[in-house]
Each structure stands twice: as structure tokens, then as C-alpha cells.
Amino acid sequence: MAREKKIDMVVLGLLSHESLTGYDIKKEIDGAISFFWKGSFGNIYPTLKELEAQGLVVRSAGKSGTAGQKAEESGREKIAYSITDSGRKALKEWLSEEKASNELRYETLLKLFFGGNADKSITLKNIEVFEQKITADLKMLKFYQSNLEKVLDEEDHVYFYLTVSFGVETYEAYLKWCGKARKLLKERIER
Amino acid sequence: MAREKKIDMVVLGLLSHESLTGYDIKKEIDGAISFFWKGSFGNIYPTLKELEAQGLVVRSAGKSGTAGQKAEESGREKIAYSITDSGRKALKEWLSEEKASNELRYETLLKLFFGGNADKSITLKNIEVFEQKITADLKMLKFYQSNLEKVLDEEDHVYFYLTVSFGVETYEAYLKWCGKARKLLKERIER
DNA sequence: ATCAGCATGTAAGGCGTTACATGATTCA
DNA sequence: TGAATCATGTAACGCCTTACATGCTGAT
16 A cells, blocks of 8 residues: 655654754755655645644744744744644654665666676766765765764764764765775776 | 656666566566665556557567467467667666666664654664564575676676675675664663 | 466556745845 | 745656456466
8 A cells, every 4th residue: 555655754753852844844854864764845844734634743833933923924934843742652653663664776786787788987987976976975974973973972862873873884885895896897897 | 857767777677688578577676686676567567568669679479489379379478578779779878877866765764763752672673673684685685696706707797796795785784783783772771 | 176376467546756836034 | 136045835747556357377
């Protein structure tokens, strides 16, 4: 029944820490989470509506007081959401389910696998592009990691730290592999 | 425009080596490719039709001669496809495009990130489940890898070998991380 | 004879992205 | 005053999975 939708849990999870608007949620997802999960406005806003209908979140003034009052007077308002007790319960239930779908969809590996259909120089180029992207992303992840290291004592930060560390370690493994792969392909070209 | 569909390239890539039926293609995808790309019948058969309409593949008797003739007489037939020159060209063009979408969607990391909302024992359990799955998959990848190592001289096998090696190295990094993560969480529980 | 695996396909629906539409606020 | 960013939302569409429908073939 194609029940892989987890964006609702992402939203609940983020709201479990603080009240946020849809726009805030998008920004959070685009931060440290983005390397293993994505979200778009066309995804987030309808999810917030659904969660509200299910009573898992409620609209709240939040702490955005300054602009809040003025916005209410005009037509367009800023809507902050908070998690409810039911929401926390739903989140906990999901966390307790042992099954988890972990998916990798790497077009770079697809191109590598079928690399025999083009010149080795093309495969080499594809690896180099991948390497550059990973290098840039790794830099960002390490920045997050070093910031989290300083606040490891605070309860929730252990989880953020471990998640980011997963990224750092796998990305470092990617780069190590890139070096080996380039070397092996270059040897082949010269023969 | 949501142009992330690459199943057509998977099909063309597989057909670049030999003639295959839709069923064969599914089996191939479920093999060494499965750790970084998936495909289903409801995906593959329509793709074959489209590729045929575009002239990138053609129906062929293939090498399944024995059953082939009998099948033609009866109602249901086995349909093997071969790649055409246009198909090879399309494949090569895709390989030459530098952009590639690489996506990771790990629910395990999502649960870890929001682990603060449940007991540490639950997070620990989730990591252990992940660890077991990866251990099993790694065993399979290493099996593929050792088989490919023996035939590395044959042209195309370098690509298969490198792809599988990517899996082996990242999965080993995952397991290393799992050990560290378990240790860190256990220390926290005891305090 | 029966069951697993071979084999092809369609239909419905879920999930998510992109593009579009709209308007406020902030800063140079 | 104009651009960037904040902010909310909808519509269309694309991709993929699941479930269903059907029947053959080979082994026990």
C-alpha cells in the first residue's frame, strides 16, 4: 500500500523541540537533515494541515511575537505550529516500530556500473564530479559536527551528533573509494 | 519537471550486455544493483514498451531458442529484447551528462535524529536492527566482490567491481559507526 | 497432482516535485 | 524603489509500488 510517507514524522519530530512555521520547517530540513531526508513546500504545508486535522499539531502564536500581531491585522498571517500530546504519542509509536526503510538511489553508481558503454575518461569525469560534491557536503557536515561536539552534554544533542557523524564517516569512506577508483581506471587507460 | 526517471537507462544498460526478457531484467536489478537502485514489474514492462516505441530496443528471439518456438505456437510468449544502435547512443548520451542525482533516504537516521523522544533502549534497538541488516547485505556484496575480483581483466568487469566495492566500503563504514554509536549511547544510559 | 518459480501485464493509488500564484517585510 | 527573503498555499504532473489478473513449466 505504498506506506513509505515519513514527512509527517519529520514534521512532528522538528515540532517536538519547538514551535515552527511551515517555512521554518523547510529551512530545518534543508540543514543537517538534508543529507538523508528531503522536503518541499508542496509537501510540508499539506502535511501540516493533515496533522492538524488529526489533532497531532495545533496552531500557536509561538515566540514570533513582534511580527505576529501586525500580521494578524493584515490579510496574510504567519502560522506557527506546536505538537500536541497525541502528536508526541504518535512520534513515540513510530520510533518504537522496528522496521525502517533505508534507500540509496545513486545515479553516479548507475553510470559507473554501465561505464563500459562510454570512454573511461567519461567515467573518470563522473567520479570527479561526485567527489567534488561529496567534498563540499562533507565540509558542511564537519562544521555541524564540531558545533555539536561542544554541546554533547545536553540531552538531545547526542542524537544530532550521532546522525551527523554517520554522514561524516560515510562521506569519508566515499572519498577514500573515489581515490581508489580513479587510480584503478587510470591504470587501465594507460595500458 | 520531475525528470528523475532513470529506469529506462537501467534497462538499456542491462540490454547493452545481452538480450533479456522483462523478467530477466527484474532479476538482474535484484542482484548486485539492488543496493543502489530498485525496479518493479509495474515499472519495467511499461518502460520496455516505451523504449520499443522510441526505437531504442527491439523484440528479439534471443538465445532462449528451446522454449521460444513452442511459446510462439501457444498464446503466451516469452519476449526477449535487444538494444538498438539508437539505444546505445541514448545510453552514451546519458553517461556523458555530468549531472547525477544521488539520494539517500534512511529512515533509521530519521529515527536516530529524533531519538530524544523515546527511551535510549529504543534507539539502541533501532541501531541493532540496522546493523544486522547491513551485516547480511555486506556478506552478499563481499561474495559478489570476490567473484568479480577473479575476472577483473575482462573489460566490463572493472565497472561492476568498482560499483560493488563502493557498497562494501560504505557498508563497512556503517558498521564501524554502529559500534561507536552503540558504545556512546550505552555510556549515557549508565550515567 | 500440486507447488514453486517463470512470465507478462494492468489498474489504482500514494508520494513527492515543480511551477505557479500571491503578498509582506527588510535592507541596501 | 527595487531586490532578496520571508511566507503560504494550490495544481499538475511524474514516478513508482502494490495488488491484482492470468497462465505456463518443471520438479517432487
